[in-house]
Amino acid sequence: MSRTLVTLTAQDLAERLGGVLEHCPPDRVISEVKPLEEAGAGSVSFLANPKYAAKARESAAGLILVEATVDLGDHPVLRVQHPYGAFAQAIGWLHPEPEPAWGAAPVHPTAVLGEGCRLAPSATVGARTVLGKGCVLHPGVHIGEDCALGDGCELFSGAVLYRRTRLGNRVAIHANSVVGSDGYGYVLMEGRHAKIPQVGWVEVGDDxxxxxxVCIDRGVLGPTRIGEGTKIDNQVQVGHNVQVGKHCLLVSQTGISGSTRLGDYVTLAGKVGVVGHIEIGSRSVVGGNSVVAKSLPEGSFVTGFPARPHREWTEAQAALNRLPRFMKQLRKG
Amino acid sequence: MSRTLVTLTAQDLAERLGGVLEHCPPDRVISEVKPLEEAGAGSVSFLANPKYAAKARESAAGLILVEATVDLGDHPVLRVQHPYGAFAQAIGWLHPEPEPAWGAAPVHPTAVLGEGCRLAPSATVGARTVLGKGCVLHPGVHIGEDCALGDGCELFSGAVLYRRTRLGNRVAIHANSVVGSDGYGYVLMEGRHAKIPQVGWVEVGDDxxxxxxVCIDRGVLGPTRIGEGTKIDNQVQVGHNVQVGKHCLLVSQTGISGSTRLGDYVTLAGKVGVVGHIEIGSRSVVGGNSVVAKSLPEGSFVTGFPARPHREWTEAQAALNRLPRFMKQLRKG
Amino acid sequence: MSRTLVTLTAQDLAERLGGVLEHCPPDRVISEVKPLEEAGAGSVSFLANPKYAAKARESAAGLILVEATVDLGDHPVLRVQHPYGAFAQAIGWLHPEPEPAWGAAPVHPTAVLGEGCRLAPSATVGARTVLGKGCVLHPGVHIGEDCALGDGCELFSGAVLYRRTRLGNRVAIHANSVVGSDGYGYVLMEGRHAKIPQVGWVEVGDDxxxxxxVCIDRGVLGPTRIGEGTKIDNQVQVGHNVQVGKHCLLVSQTGISGSTRLGDYVTLAGKVGVVGHIEIGSRSVVGGNSVVAKSLPEGSFVTGFPARPHREWTEAQAALNRLPRFMKQLRKG
Structure with a gap:
């Protein structure tokens, strides 16, 4: 998890963003961007929606990016025109991604391979990446920089790990899957979609x-997580900052939007869609082709678009089938 | 289709699985795992659902894994606690997958290339794989071991064939498609999803x-089949043991679950989902975005979620659009 | 955009296709296949549906393939049994795709790399391809022949560009995406799906x-276009000849069928499907998992399968949930 440490003072940030500091010493040292709930004294955070002002007031963030009119009491703030856009810019400044560097050899000289690893000659391993014992990399596997793989992992042809991906023990990744690519995050500024730099990583548990x-995006600032023992079928998409629990089943062509959390032993059948920022309780089952649009308690069994309790959906579809005749009869009667 | 022959006696299996043999000589030689209907004297099969006991009684299997209470008359059985889990273990023992072995050269010295093949230098071909005449492999194509390609096949960059894949003549596979990856098969044992080893292969017909x-999974024990002349669009998923007939059209983002069978000239429009273990009759058409949840006779035309005759679906949707106003009127009236 | 110029006379075409020339000098030189609206004196076009005869009469095409009974006045025509099939054959003859040719080096000696490009050793670049300044190609990127990339493009591992792809400046393509593969075009002739050669290309705008x-197919004869500033999420599919406007958002697992046009600032949420040959007006929003089956005016907000105004869909789903009880009550009452 190597990272080049960059620091800016609160004053530097104010000047770069054309904003105004309040309740904050100008020489306060800021070294990272963090969400409100994880922020500390050296963090800059942001508040885009004034609804969450109370949460912001309680945050330990050394500085919070806010709009002109938001009242956070005497919390140190930097008032800017567009807090979310400023947040995106601050990530770029404080979390610069190192330039990729390839040597002539497929395995970078600073990479470390455990005992008994077997690599096809065309597989490549990036700088400072560490492989456990007995890993197998098939032809055309590409592993980025600063990754860490446990023991006994097998990656099939064309599998790609972006930088900083962490795999547990005995993880298998089939051909042409991508773990750790950039999440889909933009902020509309002056008519253009400005990229929110994606500088997090992916953590995959044992087994x-x-x-x-399959595509699993890295988190914006922190990890996207796949829990131990979870099995993911072909062509599944997992968005940034998603947290999948242990022993879940994600069946083919399912997609999970950003920041959603799944408990343990959750089954998403084929082609399921899940919106972002919700929670699906442990041992829930979502029927094939369904769209989950709000959080579900433990042990739910839902189906449909939007998903509703499975039995309700079955009854509603049966009623829908009878509806055209039913309407005709009522009109006649 | 090279295979290392491993054999176990019935007694070996009983000991490894902690089970009890009945009506079976302990020294019976077992050399393969097979489904009930394909099993012979040297096969071990399994019965998970007692509902199919009659079918099991008729099976020629040399040994059948069953639960303690199932009655198969005097058929040779091995009573175990978890027949499906035991079946998974037996596949692992009797059908071990050879370790992949890569030489220094991109084309393994034991591979055979037909006349006039053109391979990019970065394409790799595994041990004992045979290419017909005039095949073209673009940069970054990776073909595993023991594959067989007919004449005039063209594989575009990043296409991957897992071991034992068989292609007919004039098969084209576009970039980053995967043929022959493991199917999605697990059995829940003691709170963990144990893998059912996937040791089958994929057969793709001419043209x-x-x-x-695209992802096409190999069968569990036997083939997944794509019939002659069938055309598959981008990002389609075909599960293990699926049998697709001749001259079918599978449009983009369609998914077919395991063991389903399609007749000839079937059209699945874009984003269709098909559940497992059903049959879709020849010349059927499934409208875009539909979910086929039960078998369809020849010449069906269905749409919807779940799919129903196209006209019924159209009428139901029209009725649904009028429903809110209709309900209001009835309440008033 | 290099192209081997092949020409045939009208007479040549008539002989090869077994057709009859009318109102056309037999020695007219034909050098390209074009749609009716883009055709010129040296073009052959086709009319499959007699409904569009008026449009065909106005076309400047030097020759039009038509059925025996279609009346185009004195427009030069070639009467054939199967105009669409003849069109497919003519593309093959007049627009032959050059054989791919790989040198021993990963970067073809005729390729031109701008200042400051950084290529991993396993990345390959085809003949006559030109890269702007400061492009970055990660390990396992494969770029075909006759491509043109602007400045500052970054392609991640396993990204593939088929021949003739054109990227603007600062285009980023993530791992294992495919730009420029063949569109899905076939014509059923004598019980077989004959391929309509796909000889167009893809143009991707700046930023x-x-x-x-992701898969973006090349056009049949001309370009598939992605407008400047558009952002495409993982596992999206864009069909041949689609025209996507500027600053659109195409969220994960969305699919757009051939020849559809999107205006600017269109948002297609996750898993959306769009049928072919329609237009979606600028600033429209399509809710997740919806299917757009007909053209939408500017500023539309639709949801559902099929998509309808968002509020109508919401009300219809609410009514559907109440429907089973509603039916029961009416029966009792």
């Missing part, structure tokens, strides 16, 4: 198996 | 074209 | 970002 052509 | 980022 | 495992 996870990932099918072919 | 099949496969788009980009 | 476009494309996620992982």
């Amino acid at each position: 996870v198996e990932i099918g072919a052509c | 099949v074209e496969i788009g980009a980022c | 476009v970002e494309i996620g992982a495992c």
Whole structure:
């Protein structure tokens, strides 16, 4: 998890963002961007929605980016026109991604391979990446910089790990899957979608198996997590900052939007869609092709678009089938 | 289709699985795992659902894994606590997958290339794989061991064939597609999803074209099949043991679950989902975005979630659009 | 955009296709296949649906393939049994795709790299491809022949560009995405799906970002276009000849069928499907998992399968939930 440490003073940030500091010493040292709930004295955070002002007031953040009119009491703030856009810019400044550097050899000289690893000659391993014992990399596997793999992992042809991906023990990743690519995060500024730099990573637990052509995005600032023993089928998409619990089943062509959390032993059948920022309780089952649009308690069984209790959905579909005739009869009667 | 022959006696299996043999000589030689209907004297099969006991009684299997209470008359059985889990273990023992072995050269010295093949230098071909005449492998194609390609096949960059894949003549596979990856098969044992080893293969007929980022899983024990002349669009998923007929059209982002069978000239429009273990009759058409949840006779035309005859679906949707006003009027009236 | 110029006379075409020329000098030189609206004196076009005869009469095409009974006045025509099939054959003859040719070096000697490009040793670049300044190609990137990339493009591992792809400046393409693969075009002739050769290309504007495992097909004859500033999430599929406007957002697992046009600032949420040959007006929003089956005016907000105004869909779903009880009550009452 190597990171080049960059620091800026609160005053530097104010000047770069054209904002106004309040309740904050100008020489306060800021070294990282963090969400409100994880922020500390050296963190800059942001408040985009004034609804969450109370949460912001309680945050330990050394500085919070806010709009002109938001009242956070005497909390140190930097007033800017566009807090979310400023947040994106601050990530770029404080969390610069190192330039990729490739040597002539497929395995970078600073990479460390455990005992008994077997690598096809065309597999590549980036700088400072560490592989456990007995890992197998098939032809055309590409592992980025600063990754860490446990023992006994097997990556099939064309599997790609972006930088800083962490795999537990005995993780299998099938062909042409991608772990750790940038999440889908933009902020509309002056008519253009400005990129929110994605500088987090992906953590995959022990005994996870990932099918072919799967995409798991890295978190914005922190991890996207796949819990121990979870099995992911082909062509599944997992958005940034998603937290999947242990022993879940994600069946083919399912997609999970950003920041959603799944408990343990959750089953999402084929082609399920889940919106962002919700929670699906442990041992829930979502029927195939369903769209989950709000949080579900433990042990739910839902189906449909939008998903509702499975039995309600079945009855509603049966009623829908009878509806055209039913309407005709009522009109006649 | 090279295979290392491993054999175990019935007694070996009983000991490894902690089970009890009945009506079976302990020295019976077992050399393969097979489904009930394909099993022979040297096969071990399994019965998970007592509902199919009659079928099991008729099976020629040399040994059947069953639970303690199932009655198969005098058929040779091995009574175990968890027949499905035991079946998974037996596959691992009797059908061990050879370790992948890569030489220094991109084309393994034991591979055979037909006349006029053109391979990019970064394409790799595994041990004992045979290519017909005039095949073209673009940069970054990776073909595993023991594959067989007919004449005139073209594989675009990043296409991956897992071991034992068989292609007919003039098969085209576009970039980053995966043929022959492991199917999605697990059995829940003691709170963990144990893998059912996937040791089958994929057979693709003549003149099949496969788009980009398509996934076709190999069968559990036997083949997944794509019939002659079938055309598969981008990002389609075909599960293990699926049998697709001839001259079918599978449009983009469609998914077919395991063991389902399609007749000939079937069209699945974009984003269709098909559940497992059903049959779709020849010349059927499934409208875009539909979910087929039960078998369809020949010449069906269905749409919806779940799919129903196209006209019924159209009428139901029209009725649904009028429903809110209709309910209001009835309440008033 | 290099192209081997092949020409045929009208007479040549008539002989090869077994057709009859009318109102056309037999020695007219034909050098390209074009749609009716883009055709010129040296073009052959086709009319499959007699409904569009008026449009065909106005076309400047030097020759039009038509059925025996279609009346185009004195427009030069070639009467054939199967105009669409003949069109497919003519593309093959007049627009032959050059054989791919790989040298021993990963970067073809005729490729031109701008200042400051950084290429991993395993990245390959095809003949006559030109890269702007400061492009970055990660390990396992494969770029075909005759491509043109602007300045500052970054392609992640396993990204593939088919021949003739054109990228603007600062385009990012994530791992294992495919740009420029063949569109899904076939014509059923004598019981077989004959391929319509796909000989167009893809044009991607400045500042476009494309996620992982995305597929964008090249046009049949001309370009598929992605407008400046558009952002495409993972596992999206864009069909041949689609025209996406500027600053659009295409969220994960969305699919757009061939020849559809999107205006600017269109948002397609996750898992959306759009049928072919329609238009979606600028600033429209399509809710997640919806299917757009007809053109939408500017500023639309639709949801559902099929998509309808968002509020109507919400009300219809609420009514559907109440429907089973409602039916029961009416029966009792």
